[in-house]
Amino acid sequence: MFKKIGFRLIFAVAFTSLVIIGVFAFFNVQSQSNGLTAEVERHANQLSETVVSSTRVDMMLNQRDRIQQTISSIGSQPHIRDVRILNKIGEIIYSSDQSSINQMVDKNAESCYACHAEDKPLEQISITERTRIFKPHQDSARIIGIITPIYNEKSCWTAECHAHPDDQKVLGVLDVSISLAEVDKEILKSKIEIVIFAFAAVLIVGFIIGLFVKKWVSNPVNDLLSATQQVSAGNLNYAIKEIGDDEIGKLASSFNNMTKKLAEARLQLFQSDKMASLGRLAAGVAHEINNPLTGVLTYSSFLLKRTKDNSEFQEDLKVIVRETIRSREIVKSLLDFARQSVPKKNPADLNDVVDKAISVVENQLSIKKIKVEKKLEADIPKITLDSNQMEQVFINLFVNAADAMEKTGGTITVTTHLISLAPFGTTQIKRATCRKRHSLIDNEFKIDGLPAIKVKVISDNNEGIIHIDPVYGKHYNNYDVGFKINKNAKFVCPECNVSLVQEDKLCPKCGSPILVFDLGPEGIYEVCSSENTDWEKWDYIESAGVQEYVEIKVSDTGCGISNEDLHKIFDPFFSTKGQKGNGLGLAVIWGIVDNHNGTITVDSEVGKGTTFKIRLPLTQQR
Amino acid sequence: MVMDKTADILVIDDEQVIIDAVLKICALEDYSVDSAINTKTGLEKISKNFYPIIISDIMMPDGDGFQILDTINKYKKDSVVIMTTGFSTVENAVNSLYKGALSFIPKPFTVDELLSVLFRAKNYIKIIKEEKSFSPQQRDKALIYVTCPAKYFRLGHSTWMVQEREGSVLVGICDIYMKAIESVTNIEMLQPEDELIQGTACATLTSSDERIHKVLAPLSGRIVEVNNNVINNPLLIEKDPYFDGWLYRIIPANLDYEIKYLIPCSSDRL
Numbered sequence: 001m002f003k004k005i006g007f008r009l010i011f012a013v014a015f016t017s018l019v020i021i022g023v024f025a026f027f028n029v030q031s032q033s034n035g036l037t038a039e040v041e042r043h044a045n046q047l048s049e050t051v052v053s054s055t056r057v058d059m060m061l062n063q064r065d066r067i068q069q070t071i072s073s074i075g076s077q078p079h080i081r082d083v084r085i086l087n088k089i090g091e092i093i094y095s096s097d098q099s100s101i102n103q104m105v106d107k108n109a110e111s112c113y114a115c116h117a118e119d120k121p122l123e124q125i126s127i128t129e130r131t132r133i134f135k136p137h138q139d140s141a142r143i144i145g146i147i148t149p150i151y152n153e154k155s156c157w158t159a160e161c162h163a164h165p166d167d168q169k170v171l172g173v174l175d176v177s178i179s180l181a182e183v184d185k186e187i188l189k190s191k192i193e194i195v196i197f198a199f200a201a202v203l204i205v206g207f208i209i210g211l212f213v214k215k216w217v218s219n220p221v222n223d224l225l226s227a228t229q230q231v232s233a234g235n236l237n238y239a240i241k242e243i244g245d246d247e248i249g250k251l252a253s254s255f256n257n258m259t260k261k262l263a264e265a266r267l268q269l270f271q272s273d274k275m276a277s278l279g280r281l282a283a284g285v286a287h288e289i290n291n292p293l294t295g296v297l298t299y300s301s302f303l304l305k306r307t308k309d310n311s312e313f314q315e316d317l318k319v320i321v322r323e324t325i326r327s328r329e330i331v332k333s334l335l336d337f338a339r340q341s342v343p344k345k346n347p348a349d350l351n352d353v354v355d356k357a358i359s360v361v362e363n364q365l366s367i368k369k370i371k372v373e374k375k376l377e378a379d380i381p382k383i384t385l386d387s388n389q390m391e392q393v394f395i396n397l398f399v400n401a402a403d404a405m406e407k408t409g410g411t412i413t414v415t416t417h418l419i420s421l422a423p424f425g426t427t428q429i430k431r432a433t434c435r436k437r438h439s440l441i442d443n444e445f446k447i448d449g450l451p452a453i454k455v456k457v458i459s460d461n462n463e464g465i466i467h468i469d470p471v472y473g474k475h476y477n478n479y480d481v482g483f484k485i486n487k488n489a490k491f492v493c494p495e496c497n498v499s500l501v502q503e504d505k506l507c508p509k510c511g512s513p514i515l516v517f518d519l520g521p522e523g524i525y526e527v528c529s530s531e532n533t534d535w536e537k538w539d540y541i542e543s544a545g546v547q548e549y550v551e552i553k554v555s556d557t558g559c560g561i562s563n564e565d566l567h568k569i570f571d572p573f574f575s576t577k578g579q580k581g582n583g584l585g586l587a588v589i590w591g592i593v594d595n596h597n598g599t600i601t602v603d604s605e606v607g608k609g610t611t612f613k614i615r616l617p618l619t620q621q622r
Numbered sequence: 623m624v625m626d627k628t629a630d631i632l633v634i635d636d637e638q639v640i641i642d643a644v645l646k647i648c649a650l651e652d653y654s655v656d657s658a659i660n661t662k663t664g665l666e667k668i669s670k671n672f673y674p675i676i677i678s679d680i681m682m683p684d685g686d687g688f689q690i691l692d693t694i695n696k697y698k699k700d701s702v703v704i705m706t707t708g709f710s711t712v713e714n715a716v717n718s719l720y721k722g723a724l725s726f727i728p729k730p731f732t733v734d735e736l737l738s739v740l741f742r743a744k745n746y747i748k749i750i751k752e753e754k755s756f757s758p759q760q761r762d763k764a765l766i767y768v769t770c771p772a773k774y775f776r777l778g779h780s781t782w783m784v785q786e787r788e789g790s791v792l793v794g795i796c797d798i799y800m801k802a803i804e805s806v807t808n809i810e811m812l813q814p815e816d817e818l819i820q821g822t823a824c825a826t827l828t829s830s831d832e833r834i835h836k837v838l839a840p841l842s843g844r845i846v847e848v849n850n851n852v853i854n855n856p857l858l859i860e861k862d863p864y865f866d867g868w869l870y871r872i873i874p875a876n877l878d879y880e881i882k883y884l885i886p887c888s889s890d891r892l
Contacts, residue, residue, distance in 0.1 A: 305650065
C-alpha cells in the first residue's frame, strides 16, 4: 500500500499539516496557559491587598478574633486553598486553616525563600518574586501562592498596643494560596480540542488530497499501465483514451503515437518478410511450371502448323495454344512479382549496411531497454551485395534478438571482422547428385541448419537413409538407421538405386568403401562410408586455397534457443513466437545470405544468449 | 547419335521433352539438330564439333548455361548462342546478352518465337561471315552493317541507349538486329508513361515474311516520349538506326546499376 504514489502523497501532505498544526497548537496552548496563570496571579494579588487593607483597622485595634474571622471567611471561598498571616519569626498567627495556627514555618521553606534568601529579609520585592507555583503532592493540582509583606507604619508603632517597635520595617506577611485546578482543567481542555482538531484536519486534508490524486494521478497512471501491458502483450492497436492535457495526458498521447509508429514498423517488417518469401516461392514455382508448359506450347503450336488443312483441328489447337500462352502470362506476372526479391548487387560497405540497419531499429530497441554495442572493424573492403536485402537480414536479426530479451533488456553486440579460412570445414555443398543426376540434397533433413546429402544404405535385409554433413570437413554425419551397417552394405541413390560407392578405391584411413557424389561444375566429393572415420576429399575446393570472408556476428544476452529448436530455426514457418511471428524471418535471412554465397550459423545457450554468425566471401560471383 | 556429324544446331537442355520439341520445330525449317541432356555432354560436344547455333538452357542440375557461353568466349568459337530458361528473370536475360548470347527466349515459347530467333541467328551468321570475307581495309567501305556510335551502350546485339544532357536516355535498335530481320513492315510500341524493364520486351517488330521479333529494352525507366515517326514509317529504323530511328525517350530508373550489363559501343567487343 505504501508503494502507491497516491498514498505517499497523502502521507506527505498529512504529515506536513500535522507538524504545522502541532507547532501552532504548542505556542497557542503555551500563551493561553500563561495568560490564565497571570490572571489568577493578578486576582490573588488583589485579594491579598484586600485582606491586608480590610484587616488593617482590626490589627490596629488588636482585635484578633475579627481578624481570624475575616481570614476564615475569605479562605472558605472555593479555589482559595488557604490564607494565613505569619509574624516576622515565621509563626502562623492567623490562618483559614485553624489547625495550623501557632505553627512555625521555616524561613527556608519554599514560600519564604524569595525574601529570606540572604538571611536578611528583603523589604521591597516585585510581584513575580513574591509568587510561586507549586504542587504540595505529586497528584494534586497546581497551586499558586503569593506572599504580601505587611509593612510597619507610623500608626503601628504609635498604636496603643505598642506591639511593634518603630525600627522594624516588615511586621509579617500575608500568604494567600489559590488552587490552579480550574486553570489546569481549562488548559487540558484546549489541548484535547487541539489534538482532535489536528486529527480531523489531517483526515480531511488526506481525504481531499486523495480524491484529487485519484482523479489526476492514479487513474491516468493506471490507464497508462494497462496500455503498456496491452502493448507488451502484442496489441499494438491499443490506444489510451483522452486523459487531459497535463503532463500525464501528454505522456499518454505520446505513448499512443509511439504504439502507432511501432505498429507501422511491425507491419512493414512483416510485409517485407512476406514479400521476400512469396517472391522466392513464385520464382521456384515459375521455374518448375515453365518446363512442362514449354512442352505443351511447343507441341501444340507445332501441331497447329502441321494441320493447316484441317480446320477442325486448327480450332481446338488454337484454344490450347491460346490458353497455354495465358498460363505463360500468369507465370510471368508471378515472376515479375518475384523480381522484387532478386538481389540487386552493388559494391557496398558492410559497416554502412549494419549502421543503417541499427538506425532503423534503434528506437524500438531503446524502448525495450536494449543497448546495441558495435565492434566494427574499419577498412573492410567493399563487398558486392544487395544492401537492401542485407539490411533486411540485420534488421530481422536485431528484432529477433530484441524479442529474446523482451522481459529482461540486455545488449546486442554486432561485430564485423575479416577472416581467412581454409575451405575445409567451412564450404557448404549445395548441389550433389548420383551418377544418374538425381539430386541427393535432402531439404527435409538438416544438419546444423543446412540440407544434408541423403544416401540409401542396404545392409542384409535392412534398408535406411543415412545423411552426410553438407559442410566439407565438418563430418557431423547422421547414421541413425536403427540397424547395424555391416561390411558388405550397399550405398545407393535413394531414387534410382545406382551405387554411390567409388570403385577401385578404398578409404586410406580405414579401408572402408568410399562414397562419391557428383557436384557438377564443382567436381566430385568423396567421403568415407564408415561412421567412425572422418576422411573426406573435395579436390575442386581444395585447389581454390584459402578464402577471405567478412564475418558478422550478432549476439544477444537473451533467453537463448533450446537444442531441440536450434536445428529447426531456419525452416520456413517454424516459429517460437506464437501469434507474433510468421516463422519466415530466419528462412528469408537464410535465403538472402545463401544468395550472396554466404553461410549463416547459430550458437545458443538457454538463459545466456544467442549468436548468429554470417560469413560472406569477399569475392562474389554474380 | 553419331558424334562427329556436325549439325546446324546444338540443343542443351535437361528436359527431354524440350529437346524433342526443338528437334521437331527445327525440322520444319530443315535445320539439323544435335542435343545434349546436361552441361557436361554439351561442353564435350562443343569441344569436339562446331555448331553454328547453340540453344542452351540456363538452369541445369550439373551447371548452368553461362558456362557454355564462357567456354565459347574462351575458345573464341564463332557459334551463336541462344539462351532459354524457365526461370526467366530479367537478370538471366540481361546477363545472357551481356555475356555474348545473341538472344534470350523465356520458356515456354511457341514454334514461331523459336523460328524467328533462329531466323535472326542464321542471318546474323551470314552477316558476320560476309563481313569477315572482306579485308579490314575494305570493311569500312563495304558497310555491311553500321556499328553503334561511341558514347552509346548496347544490350548484346539488340538494342542501344545513349544518355542525353537533361538526364533522359534515348533507346533504339542496333543496325545488325535490323539487318538480321530483313524488311520490317510493322512495329508495335508501348505508350508514354509506360515502364520499360531492362531485358524484357519493349517493342514487337513484324517482318515482311510475317515473322514476329521481340525487342528487349536495354534499360529500365519511364517512357516520356515515343518516336511517332518510327510508328508511321518503320523503315526509318533501318535507314537511320542510331539517330532519327530512335524508339523511346525515357527517364532511367536505375542507370548506374543497369549500365554495368551494357556493352560500351566504343569497345571492340563483338
